[in-house]
Amino acid sequence: MSAKPATNGKYAIEAHNLNVFYGDFQAVRDVNLRIEKNKITALIGPSGCGKSTVLRSFNRMNDLIPTARVHGQVRFHGKNIYDPDVDPVLVRRRIGMVFQKPNPFPKSIYENVAWGAKINGFKGDLDQLVEESLRAAALWDEVKNKLDASGYSLSGGQQQRLCIARAIAVKPDIILMDEPASALDPIATLRIEDLMIELAKNYTIIVVTHNMQQAARVSDYTAFFTVTPDRTGYLEEFGPTSELFTMPKSKVTEDYITGRFG
Amino acid sequence: MSSQSLYPEGPELEAFVKRRRRLGVVWRSLFLLATTVGVIVLMVLLLTIINDSFGYVALEYKVAPEKMVLAWFEKVMLNAPGVETFEDYDDLAAQIAARDDAVGYLSHAYYQAHADELRLAPIDGVAPDAETVANGSYLLTRPLYIYTSLEALRERGATAAFVGYYLYHVSETIEQVGYFPAPDDAIAQAQRDWREATGLTPETLAENMATSGRVAASGGAAVAPITLAMAEQMQREGFEIEVSVSEKGAAAGFEDFCLGQADVVNAGRAIAFDEEALCRSNRITPVSFQVGLDGMAVVVSRSNHFVDGFTLEELQYALSTAPRWSDVRANWPDKPLLRFIPAPESAAFEVFIDAAFGLEPASHHERVLSALLVDNLPVGVVRRLNREKPLDQRSHDELYQLVVERIIEPTIVQTWSLLESIFEKETIEAAVAQTPRARLEFRSWVNKDFLTSPQSSQPELAGIRTAILGSLWVVLITLLFSVPVGVGAAIYLEEYGSGRWLDQLIETNINNLAGVPSIIYGMLGLAVFVRALEPLTSGQVFGLVDPTTANGRTILSAGLTLGLLILPIIIINAREAIRAVPRAFREASYGLGATKWQTIWYHVLPNAIPGILTGSILAISRAFGETAPLVVVGASTAIFMDPSGPFSKFTTLPIQIYQWTARPQEAFHNLAAATIIVLLTLLLLLNAAAVILRNRHQRSY
Ligand SMILES: Nc1ncnc2c1ncn2[C@@H]1O[C@H](COP(=O)(O)OP(=O)(O)OP(=O)(O)O)[C@@H](O)[C@H]1O
Numbered sequence: 001m002s003a004k005p006a007t008n009g010k011y012a013i014e015a016h017n018l019n020v021f022y023g024d025f026q027a028v029r030d031v032n033l034r035i036e037k038n039k040i041t042a043l044i045g046p047s048g049c050g051k052s053t054v055l056r057s058f059n060r061m062n063d064l065i066p067t068a069r070v071h072g073q074v075r076f077h078g079k080n081i082y083d084p085d086v087d088p089v090l091v092r093r094r095i096g097m098v099f100q101k102p103n104p105f106p107k108s109i110y111e112n113v114a115w116g117a118k119i120n121g122f123k124g125d126l127d128q129l130v131e132e133s134l135r136a137a138a139l140w141d142e143v144k145n146k147l148d149a150s151g152y153s154l155s156g157g158q159q160q161r162l163c164i165a166r167a168i169a170v171k172p173d174i175i176l177m178d179e180p181a182s183a184l185d186p187i188a189t190l191r192i193e194d195l196m197i198e199l200a201k202n203y204t205i206i207v208v209t210h211n212m213q214q215a216a217r218v219s220d221y222t223a224f225f226t227v228t229p230d231r232t233g234y235l236e237e238f239g240p241t242s243e244l245f246t247m248p249k250s251k252v253t254e255d256y257i258t259g260r261f262g
Numbered sequence: 263m264s265s266q267s268l269y270p271e272g273p274e275l276e277a278f279v280k281r282r283r284r285l286g287v288v289w290r291s292l293f294l295l296a297t298t299v300g301v302i303v304l305m306v307l308l309l310t311i312i313n314d315s316f317g318y319v320a321l322e323y324k325v326a327p328e329k330m331v332l333a334w335f336e337k338v339m340l341n342a343p344g345v346e347t348f349e350d351y352d353d354l355a356a357q358i359a360a361r362d363d364a365v366g367y368l369s370h371a372y373y374q375a376h377a378d379e380l381r382l383a384p385i386d387g388v389a390p391d392a393e394t395v396a397n398g399s400y401l402l403t404r405p406l407y408i409y410t411s412l413e414a415l416r417e418r419g420a421t422a423a424f425v426g427y428y429l430y431h432v433s434e435t436i437e438q439v440g441y442f443p444a445p446d447d448a449i450a451q452a453q454r455d456w457r458e459a460t461g462l463t464p465e466t467l468a469e470n471m472a473t474s475g476r477v478a479a480s481g482g483a484a485v486a487p488i489t490l491a492m493a494e495q496m497q498r499e500g501f502e503i504e505v506s507v508s509e510k511g512a513a514a515g516f517e518d519f520c521l522g523q524a525d526v527v528n529a530g531r532a533i534a535f536d537e538e539a540l541c542r543s544n545r546i547t548p549v550s551f552q553v554g555l556d557g558m559a560v561v562v563s564r565s566n567h568f569v570d571g572f573t574l575e576e577l578q579y580a581l582s583t584a585p586r587w588s589d590v591r592a593n594w595p596d597k598p599l600l601r602f603i604p605a606p607e608s609a610a611f612e613v614f615i616d617a618a619f620g621l622e623p624a625s626h627h628e629r630v631l632s633a634l635l636v637d638n639l640p641v642g643v644v645r646r647l648n649r650e651k652p653l654d655q656r657s658h659d660e661l662y663q664l665v666v667e668r669i670i671e672p673t674i675v676q677t678w679s680l681l682e683s684i685f686e687k688e689t690i691e692a693a694v695a696q697t698p699r700a701r702l703e704f705r706s707w708v709n710k711d712f713l714t715s716p717q718s719s720q721p722e723l724a725g726i727r728t729a730i731l732g733s734l735w736v737v738l739i740t741l742l743f744s745v746p747v748g749v750g751a752a753i754y755l756e757e758y759g760s761g762r763w764l765d766q767l768i769e770t771n772i773n774n775l776a777g778v779p780s781i782i783y784g785m786l787g788l789a790v791f792v793r794a795l796e797p798l799t800s801g802q803v804f805g806l807v808d809p810t811t812a813n814g815r816t817i818l819s820a821g822l823t824l825g826l827l828i829l830p831i832i833i834i835n836a837r838e839a840i841r842a843v844p845r846a847f848r849e850a851s852y853g854l855g856a857t858k859w860q861t862i863w864y865h866v867l868p869n870a871i872p873g874i875l876t877g878s879i880l881a882i883s884r885a886f887g888e889t890a891p892l893v894v895v896g897a898s899t900a901i902f903m904d905p906s907g908p909f910s911k912f913t914t915l916p917i918q919i920y921q922w923t924a925r926p927q928e929a930f931h932n933l934a935a936a937t938i939i940v941l942l943t944l945l946l947l948l949n950a951a952a953v954i955l956r957n958r959h960q961r962s963y
């Protein structure tokens with residue numbers, strides 16, 4: 001990925017004192033997190049602790065929620081993406097997203113992959129890009145003969161890989177994944193995991209998951225979130241996955257990963 | 263506490279479930295009742311409309327259309343060179359046989375009698391025989407009738423017996439006479455009618471051979487040979503009935519009959535309308551019995567060696583005005599053509615004109631229609647019409663319209679609803695019989711003329727073309743205005759509206775506007791479009807209209823008013839459709855770095871379009887049926903010119919319905935009902951389009 005613009009050293013994205021509110025409700029408090037480049041970082045924690053909220057604040061998806069407010073900084077390429085002079089479209093162009101529920105466009109498989117390229121002024125060979133992206137998403141062999149079929153003619157796991165292909169077709173720096181395998185069976189889940197490991201060679205991946213084994217299997221770093229009694233989420237512990245799972249520093253983390261939580 | 267004590271169990275549980283189910287049954291019955299009431303009301307409404315849209319009409323024609331056409335052809339044919347008419351078919355046959363340059367036509371029996379000296383000319387390759395006549399493929403096929411009166415059948419034993427014998431034996435004998443048997447069902451029908459009228463059967467007939475008396479038959483020469491044959495046959499079998507047959511033509515025969523001077527009429531055609539009227543005025547009720555079929559033969563002499571048949575066109579020319587044989591077909595000899603034909607009073611003449619040319623004025627060429635106008639209208643009127651627009655430059659429709667309006671001049675005397683027409687047919691017929699000139703016609707008020715004729719103050723001529731075009735124009739303007747504006751507003755409110763107080767105010771307003779009575783929109787339209795913006799809506803600023811007559815009561819004003827009226831509906835529906843686009847598509851789109859507009863354009867709108875279209879079509883159909891605001895905005899009560907654009911005066915279908923319903927004459931109510939049917943049909947089509955669109959675009963996500 002030498003073609004990418006130079007970045008500030010080791011980290012792909014950094015959160016500084018990140019606070020997110022939905023109206024008057026504070027969803028997360030004081031998150032400080034540095035995500036390393038070309039690594040897989042897993043966000044884990046109990047339901048409602050603000051994982052999705054943090055993830056979505058990394059590419060300003062929260063802008064779509066009228067009540068959402070973000071305080072603090074998210075530094076990307078050394079620049080706070082919440083600065084008033086930053087165009088969220090540019091941020092999202094560089095930080096792609098794969099959602100929990102597969103959401104292909106109601107268009108052909110080909111169009112699903114090609115559309116992002118088209119609107120972003122892609123100048124190369126579209127056919128080639130589509131093939132490349134589908135191959136990278138390990139979907140090519142299954143769909144190469146029916147590129148004109150609707151994205152919705154695929155199985156759930158195939159649809160999710162199509163969404164991944166769609167995300168990587170625009171060559172982002174970071175891919176955010178919000179429980180990408182939660183709707184899939186174990187086999188499809190494993191395929192997605194293999195895919196993430198494969199993609200990590202070129203991309204920085206941040207993945208939200210409820211699946212401890214998954215976090216342990218695929219991620220390099222793990223961030224454990226939990227909630228205060230007033231339901232505000234915060235970052236309890238962050239570190240290399242191997243350390244966090246074997247010798248957690250915090251008692252709360254340990255309880256959670258050993259299944260003794262709440 | 264155990265759960266057993268908290269929930270009903272056992273019999274208590276059963277009773278509990280039953281009770282809940284009973285409640286469901288009560289609700290279901292209520293819904294069923296409501297639905298039934300709704301359906302019944304709708305059915306009653308539809309039935310009322312249909313009841314008024316079909317039924318009998320008593321019409322009076324100043325000139326009967328078929329008589330007018332017949333008279334014109336008679337004139338043309340008799341004025342042509344080389345024509346000679348005959349009252350006696352034998353004479354006619356002999357004359358044709360004697361000349362190799364003559365052509366003519368005559369009843370099949372007479373052709374058969376002279377077959378050794380005449381040669382038959384097929385028409386379009388079809389010659390009359392049992393088969394071509396029975397299936398009607400031979401052009402000059404006609405039914406042969408005898409007529410008698412209901413009174414004679416009831417009161418005169420000899421007539422009743424003779425007709426009965428006739429009907430039960432004619433099919434055996436008719437081919438010997440030279441005709442073809444009537445279809446079985448026609449004969450069966452005739453026999454049934456006879457049995458019903460007389461109370462006799464073939465068996466009682468045979469038992470009463472002693473019935474004696476005289477039967478006087480009059481009428482045309484065509485049927486006479488059959489009647490004579492039947493009379494002879496009857497006498498041979500021992501009946502005592504004496505039948506006298508006189509041959510003076512169908513017209514004279516009917517006259518005798520209607521004056522009570524004949525018991526039976528031999529007729530090669532059905533009784534004419536005025537003949538029937540004459541009969542009825544003498545309290546004679548004519549009853550017709552079909553006794554056979556004739557295939558009138560077109561013949562030349564055996565000494566004519568060139569005619570091998572005619573095409574229909576050649577036949578028309580040869581038997582009307584062609585001066586020379588070579589004019590009919592180029593390789594026929596260049597010598598004068600002689601036409602020997604039955605007398606114009608005969609049924610054969612009329613049947614021939616009907617079959618070869620047609621008696622319906624509308625079926626004729628512009629040339630014929632112009633000639634009809636010239637022949638039947640005063641010179642001054644023709645001259646004036648020519649000044650307005652020369653007759654030879656007028657279209658078929660225009661000429662036909664003139665023929666109907668100026669010559670035939672139909673007037674509706676009375677109309678009856680469908681139910682009356684079905685259940686009180688006899689009363690209606692009796693009532694019409696009182697007015698000798700009136701003729702009864704079963705009419706569908708929705709018909710081609712009704713759809714294509716312009717508005718008129720006379721119900722028999724009035725149509726709804728003006729109103730249909732007006733409605734379409736108004737709706738077009740409505741559509742062009744309200745759909746783009748409404749969809750645009752919906753996009754703004756859904757996608758860009760920030761929920762600030764101004765947006766919320768607009769939103770509340772739109773929701774309220776959807777409930778404002780339509781008449782208020784009419785007043786708004788009057789104040790704004792008709793009055794304030796008059797220079798614009800009248801077309802004056804564009805210099806398109808005559809400034810002295812221009813005013814704001816135009817299609818444009820009406821369309822904009824209706825546009826305002828349905829704007830809230832379109833906005834609300836479009837917002838609903840936009841909102842129904844799954845959030846996931848927007849997120850996916852934004853996630854790829856799409857801008858807001860790209861997201862709207864590529865994902866929100868395409869997925870919302872079926873819903874937007876459905877909503878818009880339903881809104882448009884509301885506009886289509888709207889009346890009150892248009893009355894206020896100034897729909898014209900009487901315009902006879904088709905609207906030609908946004909600045910024309912207009913009327914619409916609902917306005918037309920409203921106006922016709924308000925008229926006192928019954929016929930206008932029928933017209934209104936027919937218009938309702940047209941309006942409902944158009945609305946149904948619009949709604950069907952909405953359903954089809956919705957189904958076609960049904961998504962699988
Ligand atoms: N659009 C919203 N409006 C208001 N509150 C919200 C909204 N989205 C999330 N929240 C609240 O913010 C908190 C964090 O939600 P979030 O979706 O980030 O949790 P999560 O960790 O992703 O949970 P899960 O594991 O169940 O997905 C929750 O208490 C939730 O109720």
Ligand SMILES: [Mg+2]
Nearest residue numbers: 051052053178
């Ligand atoms: Mg979540």
